[in-house]
Amino acid sequence: MRLLLLITGLFIVLQAYTAPGSDKLTKLSVDTLPQHRFQQPALVRQFYDLVNQPFPWVQQKSLQQTLVQFIHAAERWGLKENDYSIDLLDSLYQNAIVLQSIQDTLYADEIFTNAAIHFFHDIAMGNGGQPVTYQGWKYIPDCLDIPGLLALAIDNDLVEELPDAMEPQTPDYKAIKNTLAQLLEISHDTTTYEDRAQTLIDRLTALSILPYALHKNNLAKARQIIPVRIREAGEALNTIRWIRCVQKVQCIVVNIPSATLQYYVDGNLLLQSKVIVGKRSTPTSTLSSQVNEIVLYPYWTVPSKIASRELLPMIKRNPSFLDENGYQVISAGKLIDASMVDWKKYSSTNFPFTLRQSTGCDNSLGIIKLNFYSPYGIYLHDTPWKSLFNISKRFMSHGCVRVEKVADLARLMLKADSTAFDEVLQKGDSLNTKPTAMPLTQGVPVFIVYNTVWTDQTGIVRFYDDIYGKSLSRPGLQK
Numbered sequence: 001m002r003l004l005l006l007i008t009g010l011f012i013v014l015q016a017y018t019a020p021g022s023d024k025l026t027k028l029s030v031d032t033l034p035q036h037r038f039q040q041p042a043l044v045r046q047f048y049d050l051v052n053q054p055f056p057w058v059q060q061k062s063l064q065q066t067l068v069q070f071i072h073a074a075e076r077w078g079l080k081e082n083d084y085s086i087d088l089l090d091s092l093y094q095n096a097i098v099l100q101s102i103q104d105t106l107y108a109d110e111i112f113t114n115a116a117i118h119f120f121h122d123i124a125m126g127n128g129g130q131p132v133t134y135q136g137w138k139y140i141p142d143c144l145d146i147p148g149l150l151a152l153a154i155d156n157d158l159v160e161e162l163p164d165a166m167e168p169q170t171p172d173y174k175a176i177k178n179t180l181a182q183l184l185e186i187s188h189d190t191t192t193y194e195d196r197a198q199t200l201i202d203r204l205t206a207l208s209i210l211p212y213a214l215h216k217n218n219l220a221k222a223r224q225i226i227p228v229r230i231r232e233a234g235e236a237l238n239t240i241r242w243i244r245c246v247q248k249v250q251c252i253v254v255n256i257p258s259a260t261l262q263y264y265v266d267g268n269l270l271l272q273s274k275v276i277v278g279k280r281s282t283p284t285s286t287l288s289s290q291v292n293e294i295v296l297y298p299y300w301t302v303p304s305k306i307a308s309r310e311l312l313p314m315i316k317r318n319p320s321f322l323d324e325n326g327y328q329v330i331s332a333g334k335l336i337d338a339s340m341v342d343w344k345k346y347s348s349t350n351f352p353f354t355l356r357q358s359t360g361c362d363n364s365l366g367i368i369k370l371n372f373y374s375p376y377g378i379y380l381h382d383t384p385w386k387s388l389f390n391i392s393k394r395f396m397s398h399g400c401v402r403v404e405k406v407a408d409l410a411r412l413m414l415k416a417d418s419t420a421f422d423e424v425l426q427k428g429d430s431l432n433t434k435p436t437a438m439p440l441t442q443g444v445p446v447f448i449v450y451n452t453v454w455t456d457q458t459g460i461v462r463f464y465d466d467i468y469g470k471s472l473s474r475p476g477l478q479k
Contacts, residue, residue, distance in 0.1 A: 043117050043147045044110055050151035057112035058105055064093045066159050067116050077123050077163070078180060078234020084115045113150075121146045124166040126242030131235070131449050136289035136373055139445065143245035168244045170267075172455040173237065179453070179461045180233040182207060187226050207463075229453070229463060232471060236453040243447055252291065252380070252409075252446040254401055256284055257464035258454040259394040261380075261401075263409055270412055272457050273405035276383065276394045283468050284399050286450050289372040290443040291380070294410045296424050296436040298369040300357040302327075303377055306398060308351035315343050322355075330354040367425070368406045370413075371437075372446055380446070382406045395467050401448070413444055 057063055068089050074081040091097050092108050099105045122128065125141035144166065153159045167173065243253060247264040254261045256277050263271040278284035302311065314321045322329065322338045329338045331353050341353070357364055366382025376399060383402040388394065403409060407425070411418040417438060424436050452464045452471055 040114070040117055040121075044113050047113050047117065047147035047151055050148055052151075052155045055105060055109045056154050058099070058109045061093070063154065063159060064089070064112060067112060067119070068093050070163065071115065071119055074119070075184060075230070075234075076181065077167075077177070078230075078237040079119075079122055079127060083122075083127070084119050085111065089115055116150055117146050120150060120162055120166055122238075122241075123163050124241065125244065126238045129238065130288075131239045131242060131451075132286040132288050132447065134285065134287040134289075134375060136287055136375075137445055139246065139288055141242055141245040143248060168240055170240065170244075170247070170269075171459055173240045175455055175459060175461050176233055176236050176240070176453060179207060180230065180237065183226060183230045183233060187230060207461075228471060232451070232453045232463075236451040239449050239451055246445050246447075250442075250444055252444060254380070254446070254448045255454050256286070256448065256450045257452045257467055258456065258462065260454070260457065261403055261405075261409075263412060265412070271405060271409055273403050273409065274389045274394065275380075275404065276388055276397050276402040278397050278399040279395050280467060282398045284378065284397070284401060284448060285374070285376045286448050287374050287376070288445065288447050289374050290445050291370045291372045291413065291440065292443045293371045293437050293439045294414065294421070295369040295371055296421070296438065297367050297433045298365050298381070298435050300365045302355040302357065303398070304351070304354075307353070307355045308346075308348040311355060312343065312346060312348065312351060319343070326357050328356045330356055365400075366402075366406070368410055370403075370406070370410070370446075380406065380409075393465075413440060414438060415441070417441075 053059065057067075068086070071081050071084045071086050071089065074084070088111060092111065097108075099108055124144045124146065146166075149162070149166065150159075153162050167177075243251060248267045250265045252261060252263050254275060254277075259275050259277055261271075261273045261275045262269055263273075311321075311327075318324075319339070321327075327338070329336050329341065346352075364383070366384055368382040370380040372379060378400045380401045380403050386404070388396065388402075389404040410421060414421050421438060424438075427433070450468070450470055452466050454462060454464065456462050
């Protein structure tokens with residue numbers, strides 16, 4: 001095997017030196033080749049253990065061409081070609097670099113392998129960027145053997161089919177990718193807006209890019225927003241790829257801009273629900289965590305800022321406010337009589353108490369809470385104000401996520417224990433009802449993400465308001 005590798009390497013080196021126009025080639029050794037950092041050296045080694053031919057890339061120009069063409073078209077998948085050392089790959093593919101030794105040959109082949117593993121990994125499981133600010137559940141997608149699939153494809157001449165085979169096959173992914181393709185087609189159109197004004201208006205209206213772009217004078221504004229929409233669609237595709245491994249098992253996905261929740265089991269979408277998320281001043285944070293228990297008739301321990309800044313002024317104006325709304329006062333870990341406190345002595349900077357709202361339907365959490373850890377003190381829960389789900393702009397909480405179909409979601413998560421859940425639920429919701437925690441047999445991952453491009457409950461791609469102003473370089477368009 002070593003002899004075969006040596007002979008093959010020397011043959012390739014000779015080919016490189018006798019290539020047409022070789023007098024114009026850059027002769028670089030392995031020490032002076034443009035530096036390329038192997039991000040996954042173990043995966044590169046795994047690939048060479050599996051593939052049935054030495055130096056597959058350097059031996060096959062057609063294989064190099066296929067990979068280079070894919071990477072140059074990276075925007076089709078919402079990716080960036082410069083993430084994959086495309087300039088270096090182009091130079092090697094075009095024979096602009098002479099390989100002067102067997103070490104150079106091996107190194108060049110590894111450059112193609114590393115770029116291919118990186119590219120196909122990103123198509124399959126996301127581009128490595130975590131779409132959450134807090135990773136409470138240490139999740140890294142790893143449900144596909146990229147080196148193994150790449151080696152199999154090369155040995156069977158199927159590399160051209162790899163992107164389609166590796167991508168998620170869910171309807172929401174396909175719909176957003178199709179929208180991205182339409183946006184790219186518009187952005188690449190070289191005809192002037194004046195020549196295609198009505199056609200562009202019709203296409204933008206169909207895509208809901210700018211609902212107000214119904215007049216020719218607004219086409220310049222449409223031109224501004226299209227690159228932003230392209231980037232946002234790519235981010236949405238990356239989020240779906242990133243969570244796909246967990247979707248195949250079980251997970252909850254909350255998207256903030258669309259104010260919606262999706263619950264997946266075995267790759268199937270079992271439940272969709274409207275949610276209410278944080279307002280601009282108290283935004284909901286993106287995160288990954290794991291729901292471990294469902295609490296019926298939970299207490300609501302009021303966050304200190306809400307207690308001191310929002311509730312304290314109400315208590316000062318109306319001493320009966322606490323009793324009327326079922327609040328308890330805790331000092332040094334013990335319940336105390338609220339009527340014995342001189343509330344006028346305290347302020348937002350001097351508030352030594354904890355306020356806790358009693359259980360029941362009037363509780364701000366409602367009667368169901370899905371418990372998971374986060375440093376932000378937020379969770380998914382019920383609400384007594386069901387009518388708010390009928391509002392289209394559902395950004396009105398202090399950061400927690402209120403779920404319209406929370407009871408249905410809890411039953412699905414509890415599975416065989418759902419009967420016990422209903423029995424507790426039927427006991428009533430008086431102020432004396434004690435919280436009941438029902439642990440899950442298996443924790444359910446929950447992702448709270450932020451994507452302004454998302455599918456609605458009918459599967460149609462929608463473009464949502466950037467409610468928290470997270471979309472970078474977003475032009476300030478006005479109606």
